[in-house]
Amino acid sequence: MRKELLNKANFAWLLLSVVSFVVLTILMKVGIIGSYYSITLYNIFINIILAVSLNLVIGVCGQFSLGHAGFMCIGAYCAGIMVKMMPNMTGLVIGVLIGFVLSTIVALIVSIPTLRLKGDYLAIATLGFAEIVRILVQNMEITNGAAGLNGIPKLTTFPLLFVCAVISILVVCNFTHSAPGRACLSIREDEIASEAMGINTTKYKVIAFVIGALLASLAGALFACNFYVIKPDQFTFNKSIDILVMVVFGGMGSMTSSVLAAVAIGIINVVLANFSEIRMIIYGLALVGIMIFKPTGILGTKELSFKKLFDKRKEKSA
Amino acid sequence: MAMLEIKDLHVHYGVIEALKGISLEVNEGEIVALIGANGAGKTTMMQSISGIVKKSAGEINFLNESIMKANPKHIVEMGLTQVPEGRRIFTGMSVYENLMMGAFLRKDKDGIKHDYEKVCEQFPILKERMNQDASTLSGGEQQMLAMGRALMAKPKLLLLDEPSMGLAPILVKEIFNIIEEINKSGTTVLLVEQNAKMALSIAHRAYVLETGKVVMSGTGEELAKSSDVQKAYLGG
Amino acid sequence: STELKEGDTVKIGLNYELSGAVASYGQAEYKGASLAIKQYNANKDSKYKIKAVKMDNKGDASESTSAATKLMTEDGVAFVVGPATSGASIATYPVADQNQVPVISPSATQVDATMNGDSPYEYAFRICFEDSYQGKAMAKFGYENLGKKKAVIINEVSDYGKGLTKVFTQKFEDLGGEVVATESYNAKDTDFAGIITKVKDKGADVLFIAGYYSEAGLIIKQAREAGMDCTILGADGFESEKLAELAGKENLNNCYYSTAYTTVNASDDLTAFVDAYTKEYGEAPNMFSALTYDATNLGLQALEKAGKTGADLQKAIADAKFEGLTGSFTFDKTHSPKKSVLVVNLVDGVQTEAVSVDPNK
Amino acid sequence: MTAFLQQLVNGLSLGSIYALIALGYTMVYGIIKLINFAHGDIYMLGAYCAFLITTYCGLGFIPALLISMVFCGVVGVLIERIAYKPLRHATRITALITAIGVSYVLEYATQYIMGSEVRTYPKLLTSASFHLGPVTITMQQVYIFVITVILMIVLQFIVQKTKMGRAMRAVSVDEDAARLMGIDVDKTISFTFLLGSALAGVAGVLVGIYYNSINPLMGMTPGLKAFIAAVFGGIGSIPGAMIGGLFIGIAETMVTAYGSSLYKDAIVYIILILILILKPAGLLGKNVREKV
Amino acid sequence: MKTILNVKNLTKNFGGLCAVSNVSMTINEGELIGLIGPNGAGKTTLFNLLTGVYEPSSGLIELMDQNKSIQIGGLKPYKITNLGVARTFQNIRLFKSMTVLENVKVAMHKNIRYGTLAAILRLPTYYKEEKWVEEKAEELLKEVGLYSLRNELATNLPYGKQRRLEIARALAIQPKILYLDEPAAGMNPQETKELTELIDHIREKYKLTVILIEHDMSLVMKICERIYVLNYGKMIANGTPEEIKQNEFVVKAYLGEEI
Numbered sequence A: 001m002r003k004e005l006l007n008k009a010n011f012a013w014l015l016l017s018v019v020s021f022v023v024l025t026i027l028m029k030v031g032i033i034g035s036y037y038s039i040t041l042y043n044i045f046i047n048i049i050l051a052v053s054l055n056l057v058i059g060v061c062g063q064f065s066l067g068h069a070g071f072m073c074i075g076a077y078c079a080g081i082m083v084k085m086m087p088n089m090t091g092l093v094i095g096v097l098i099g100f101v102l103s104t105i106v107a108l109i110v111s112i113p114t115l116r117l118k119g120d121y122l123a124i125a126t127l128g129f130a131e132i133v134r135i136l137v138q139n140m141e142i143t144n145g146a147a148g149l150n151g152i153p154k155l156t157t158f159p160l161l162f163v164c165a166v167i168s169i170l171v172v173c174n175f176t177h178s179a180p181g182r183a184c185l186s187i188r189e190d191e192i193a194s195e196a197m198g199i200n201t202t203k204y205k206v207i208a209f210v211i212g213a214l215l216a217s218l219a220g221a222l223f224a225c226n227f228y229v230i231k232p233d234q235f236t237f238n239k240s241i242d243i244l245v246m247v248v249f250g251g252m253g254s255m256t257s258s259v260l261a262a263v264a265i266g267i268i269n270v271v272l273a274n275f276s277e278i279r280m281i282i283y284g285l286a287l288v289g290i291m292i293f294k295p296t297g298i299l300g301t302k303e304l305s306f307k308k309l310f311d312k313r314k315e316k317s318a
Numbered sequence B: 001m002a003m004l005e006i007k008d009l010h011v012h013y014g015v016i017e018a019l020k021g022i023s024l025e026v027n028e029g030e031i032v033a034l035i036g037a038n039g040a041g042k043t044t045m046m047q048s049i050s051g052i053v054k055k056s057a058g059e060i061n062f063l064n065e066s067i068m069k070a071n072p073k074h075i076v077e078m079g080l081t082q083v084p085e086g087r088r089i090f091t092g093m094s095v096y097e098n099l100m101m102g103a104f105l106r107k108d109k110d111g112i113k114h115d116y117e118k119v120c121e122q123f124p125i126l127k128e129r130m131n132q133d134a135s136t137l138s139g140g141e142q143q144m145l146a147m148g149r150a151l152m153a154k155p156k157l158l159l160l161d162e163p164s165m166g167l168a169p170i171l172v173k174e175i176f177n178i179i180e181e182i183n184k185s186g187t188t189v190l191l192v193e194q195n196a197k198m199a200l201s202i203a204h205r206a207y208v209l210e211t212g213k214v215v216m217s218g219t220g221e222e223l224a225k226s227s228d229v230q231k232a233y234l235g236g
Numbered sequence C: 001s002t003e004l005k006e007g008d009t010v011k012i013g014l015n016y017e018l019s020g021a022v023a024s025y026g027q028a029e030y031k032g033a034s035l036a037i038k039q040y041n042a043n044k045d046s047k048y049k050i051k052a053v054k055m056d057n058k059g060d061a062s063e064s065t066s067a068a069t070k071l072m073t074e075d076g077v078a079f080v081v082g083p084a085t086s087g088a089s090i091a092t093y094p095v096a097d098q099n100q101v102p103v104i105s106p107s108a109t110q111v112d113a114t115m116n117g118d119s120p121y122e123y124a125f126r127i128c129f130e131d132s133y134q135g136k137a138m139a140k141f142g143y144e145n146l147g148k149k150k151a152v153i154i155n156e157v158s159d160y161g162k163g164l165t166k167v168f169t170q171k172f173e174d175l176g177g178e179v180v181a182t183e184s185y186n187a188k189d190t191d192f193a194g195i196i197t198k199v200k201d202k203g204a205d206v207l208f209i210a211g212y213y214s215e216a217g218l219i220i221k222q223a224r225e226a227g228m229d230c231t232i233l234g235a236d237g238f239e240s241e242k243l244a245e246l247a248g249k250e251n252l253n254n255c256y257y258s259t260a261y262t263t264v265n266a267s268d269d270l271t272a273f274v275d276a277y278t279k280e281y282g283e284a285p286n287m288f289s290a291l292t293y294d295a296t297n298l299g300l301q302a303l304e305k306a307g308k309t310g311a312d313l314q315k316a317i318a319d320a321k322f323e324g325l326t327g328s329f330t331f332d333k334t335h336s337p338k339k340s341v342l343v344v345n346l347v348d349g350v351q352t353e354a355v356s357v358d359p360n361k
Numbered sequence D: 001m002t003a004f005l006q007q008l009v010n011g012l013s014l015g016s017i018y019a020l021i022a023l024g025y026t027m028v029y030g031i032i033k034l035i036n037f038a039h040g041d042i043y044m045l046g047a048y049c050a051f052l053i054t055t056y057c058g059l060g061f062i063p064a065l066l067i068s069m070v071f072c073g074v075v076g077v078l079i080e081r082i083a084y085k086p087l088r089h090a091t092r093i094t095a096l097i098t099a100i101g102v103s104y105v106l107e108y109a110t111q112y113i114m115g116s117e118v119r120t121y122p123k124l125l126t127s128a129s130f131h132l133g134p135v136t137i138t139m140q141q142v143y144i145f146v147i148t149v150i151l152m153i154v155l156q157f158i159v160q161k162t163k164m165g166r167a168m169r170a171v172s173v174d175e176d177a178a179r180l181m182g183i184d185v186d187k188t189i190s191f192t193f194l195l196g197s198a199l200a201g202v203a204g205v206l207v208g209i210y211y212n213s214i215n216p217l218m219g220m221t222p223g224l225k226a227f228i229a230a231v232f233g234g235i236g237s238i239p240g241a242m243i244g245g246l247f248i249g250i251a252e253t254m255v256t257a258y259g260s261s262l263y264k265d266a267i268v269y270i271i272l273i274l275i276l277i278l279k280p281a282g283l284l285g286k287n288v289r290e291k292v
Numbered sequence E: 001m002k003t004i005l006n007v008k009n010l011t012k013n014f015g016g017l018c019a020v021s022n023v024s025m026t027i028n029e030g031e032l033i034g035l036i037g038p039n040g041a042g043k044t045t046l047f048n049l050l051t052g053v054y055e056p057s058s059g060l061i062e063l064m065d066q067n068k069s070i071q072i073g074g075l076k077p078y079k080i081t082n083l084g085v086a087r088t089f090q091n092i093r094l095f096k097s098m099t100v101l102e103n104v105k106v107a108m109h110k111n112i113r114y115g116t117l118a119a120i121l122r123l124p125t126y127y128k129e130e131k132w133v134e135e136k137a138e139e140l141l142k143e144v145g146l147y148s149l150r151n152e153l154a155t156n157l158p159y160g161k162q163r164r165l166e167i168a169r170a171l172a173i174q175p176k177i178l179y180l181d182e183p184a185a186g187m188n189p190q191e192t193k194e195l196t197e198l199i200d201h202i203r204e205k206y207k208l209t210v211i212l213i214e215h216d217m218s219l220v221m222k223i224c225e226r227i228y229v230l231n232y233g234k235m236i237a238n239g240t241p242e243e244i245k246q247n248e249f250v251v252k253a254y255l256g257e258e259i
């Protein structure tokens, strides 16, 4: 272990992850979190990965992408197909890796031409790309077309999911708090000025986009191995919007918010499940209401930071 | 009775108090200048008169009518027009259409035509560019367009927010000449300026604003001579 | 499995597409199931009080998994009826096996839907015939009964449409016919002019539409208006009063489709069901509601017979000899019913006769 | 050749519908820079409104059309007032999510009230057709095309030549400056929604009659395609929306005719991406480069 | 004296409008050049051409880089910046919701030698480089007098300080040439005076070549060594402040009679 990593803040983070992991595992083992709620929990963790990765693209880099479901779809199918051929962990790992390669390639193909676009135009273009991905998947032999894949073994375990989520958060946070991350932030703030500061804006947009795509494809793989069945119509632009809602609901640019929003929306879904036909009406009204009364999301850009917390305490005691 | 009368005006942006109880008046036929450093609250002042920002307390009377709660449309109708800071012309519309936007609330066709010709006279460069998209004008041209546009409303009181900002010296002089001309032809003017020297030279009276408060007032000449003003605003 | 006593309140799960793109099937089935439960509770001879617990799965496979889990683990239902679509149904079968709660799918017609590799999911049942079965039946009916040689297929891009197309093509060509063109559309499409213009002059003497009535009705209308007057074949997706409304009665001639449900020569039971349903909901039932009505009753009968939930209930269902509105059947090794396919003939939008076809003979 | 001409006619009538929805889209986007995802659903409401009027009140085509226009216009204005107005100065994404929320509410409230089953119209317009050489054209196709063209011309006139139209353009550039001209910004925006939504209503009614099938989610896909049409033609440009709509309709039909119908949706997105890359401002849009 | 920038027959058309027309100029190392001209003369457009925001319609821009001449016309802005060219903007373009310190750090991007992977994996180079950047950026902020405000968001600074930050940010690029577009616009005389001092100071200290656009003639005449005058896109004069003040074309087109 290197000494830079050994500080109080990192230790606090480690502690927080270990404690939440242990607590959740125990709760599931003793049945306080029953199987239905653990499905919700699994879902929340998959959504955390999706939200955090989209937040990197939208919140940090300022690129309004509506195509996240496309990358999730790629990841899900790569893993699904692989795991059906090789129903064990090795299969999953290979599937995830293939998903990485494929989604990187697609992300590059998508991003290099479209990232020149701005705002809504970019959103619509990425949406278009995701739909093209879905239409291809729908018409391919290997993906079993519209019927999708069934009988996918459930390989997504809680520890695996937890570790993947933590790694995703780490990747995104470490990236954000570094020179490339700052470059992305500056692109979000003012692209022309950013370029005038010597930043190759295309390069950093592509990097952020690719990292986002990789993590989305990881989330897709975990998703595929969690629900037995995947179908192309699970990855329509409605899915992208669901992820976007999490990002905005939490607060753009803040990873803490994305995590909290994924949790909150998971819980809201559980509550709304009792309303069947009218749940989508309530969901719609809730979206409108939240955006009107708290347009910056629940947390805005606030970020939970142990470093700042400790620094503040130090200042106080000093 | 003053044409425009402001008493103890307070304006807040969230928690920030931008205007902290301002009182001033503008009499018919005057040019009144409002000078002050960046962020003193000059633009806020103008916008609250025009009804663009919400006022928290105080009184604003224009032609003996309270306009504290009036909407911008009503204020324009009453004859109070503003040339906003930073030109704010309508890009994507031609120069001609921009001018006509100024006459938006007017119904007198002949009057509009007459004023249009007057504006063309005053700003010959605009006439040359009449059918061009306004976004292709340079900064100075845009400033002239913004003034021409305001004049098309045939205002009784014209608010000018930093008309000389970013203009070439030769143009600054021209703009101030035009302001004087406008005033002479019967329009009362309230002028906000960074360029205190020029502003004081044409103003009948002036107020000095500092962080949301009026700290000094007097005739243009008096203020131009005041040592405090000289030090802070005239670079002397 | 739990022992049940007479008079106990037993919960039944209804896992349906109540919102989303396929909500119309989910809602029709939900109504069918609700009616069956209502009638059961109203019947003095019934052993138990049934309480329905409904969940909306939005037509999404993963939501369906989680809905089924909730019904089985949180609500403790004895069995689940639904979902309507194959994908959403299949997503609940592993959960059913895990929790030992039977799922009866009224309309999961996808090939091998209930199969987990070579053996069926123990707790998964369906009471509809499989797409391959009716696809073959229609191919055979078209080639042999009607003597058609050249077919055009228009199919929905879905497991249902594509599954049917595959078997139909295979069987039709095996028999010696020719499929001259295959075109596809998406669910909820409304404009088929492009497709129809394209296939119109291919010289086909029969058009097979592999999709549901909501689009098939429009295809028929647009095809007939464009002057395509060949025979039209369809599958059970055609079964709805709406078909005639959408296509226009005058366009529904020379049109045949396979179904498990027909009101031609309706039995007394069926007439009673149609009347009760119409009275309850102000609209006529369709095949989906009838199938679900049967599925629910099948489950309820098995429940009474077993007197227990879990493995005993599963066995009672597996061994059931059920007589319903949509036919009498027993389950085969794949937990699918052995039912005969009925092919009905439309004349001016009205079903006139029903012939039974066995594709494998 | 015959087939090609017939397909062209097919494409034109499909495209007219997209164009009609795109006209409203382009106006609303033009003025408040919001992708009004609910626009497609207003089109759906128009179809349902006319359905109720004709089925239960027995009124004919013209009254149904007018009442639907008014109804949709009012709904559009209400949505703007309730949901979008408080967010005028919020970020684009916030507004977009609100629009999506509104869209959900409209779709699912309709589904809840009217049921998810498809509905059919009584016969309102003649389904007669005539032959132009080898090509068959129905009267309904003619009506749709003609109504679309007329509405486009009327709209273009309103926006370019009337005072209200000028006010709309001014507001779209700079709200505060428009206010200083004495323009009632709220009224102008409401008017835009009224107009745009009424057009969507017309589209809904025509589609209901032409295809004879409506359902609560019918607005989603055409809504999206209409937006793409608007982008293709150059957002904010009225003739652009018309051309975009027709082009997309024709492209879709041609892909079906000479390629595979499986990829007809994909082609729409490919066109979108190509146009955005090659001419980001759209076919008729002005290429405004940010001034530095 | 060594030439650092050589512009030959540079032209830029926008549609029918010729914003910069056939402009040539030669800038020597270490000079402080003023660029003046009426509104719309094409000054900002010229800067945009020199920094790559716009592509020239025709003409050459040569930058001397270690005795090599590089043709930079039409290069991407970031490439030109990385050759040692920095600028400020007529309308302030700070990274508004980033802190003052971060604004400066962004500009030091070129000199940071670790990549995305090192950042994600937090390799030792990350810590080493970040420490260096932090120190360097703070040093620079002390220099321009913004150190105490380093953790404020840029948008919260008063206008004059924002201008200063823009200059600090440009300096962080470690440029050879610095373009300032109306740095004194909207400043009162006191602030203008401080700014003038700052420009003088940094120029000495970093051996910069500075080109500035300004309408404030007192500033221009006071500190510029040479002045170029643009009018309607054409270069109409060039010379020392004294020469320019006497030049009759310039007086007519721009200065007016009085000055």
Ligand SMILES: Nc1ncnc2c1ncn2[C@@H]1O[C@H](COP(=O)(O)OP(=O)(O)OP(=O)(O)O)[C@@H](O)[C@H]1O
Pocket: B013, B016, B018, B036, B037, B038, B039, B040, B041, B042, B043, B044, B045, B085, B194, E159, E186
């Ligand atoms: N929309 C706003 N939200 C928050 N604060 C604002 C807003 N507009 C202005 N302020 C603040 O109010 C104060 C007065 O600003 P104002 O624009 O009126 O100053 P000014 O005198 O016109 O300055 P300048 O000379 O730069 O134009 C400033 O501190 C400014 O930061």
Ligand SMILES: Nc1ncnc2c1ncn2[C@@H]1O[C@H](COP(=O)(O)OP(=O)(O)OP(=O)(O)O)[C@@H](O)[C@H]1O
Pocket: B135, B136, B137, B138, B139, B140, B166, D289, D290, D291, E014, E017, E019, E037, E038, E039, E040, E041, E042, E043, E044, E045, E046, E090
């Ligand atoms: N992106 C553009 N598209 C079209 N015309 C432009 C563009 N940028 C500048 N122009 C035009 O080029 C001319 C020169 O503009 P520029 O901004 O360079 O003037 P300037 O000398 O900087 O004036 P100012 O002192 O007002 O800032 C103007 O007529 C302007 O309208």
Ligand SMILES: [Mg+2]
Pocket: B042, B043, B044, B085, B161, B162
């Ligand atoms: Mg101001």
Ligand SMILES: [Mg+2]
Pocket: E043, E044, E045, E090
């Ligand atoms: Mg300039």
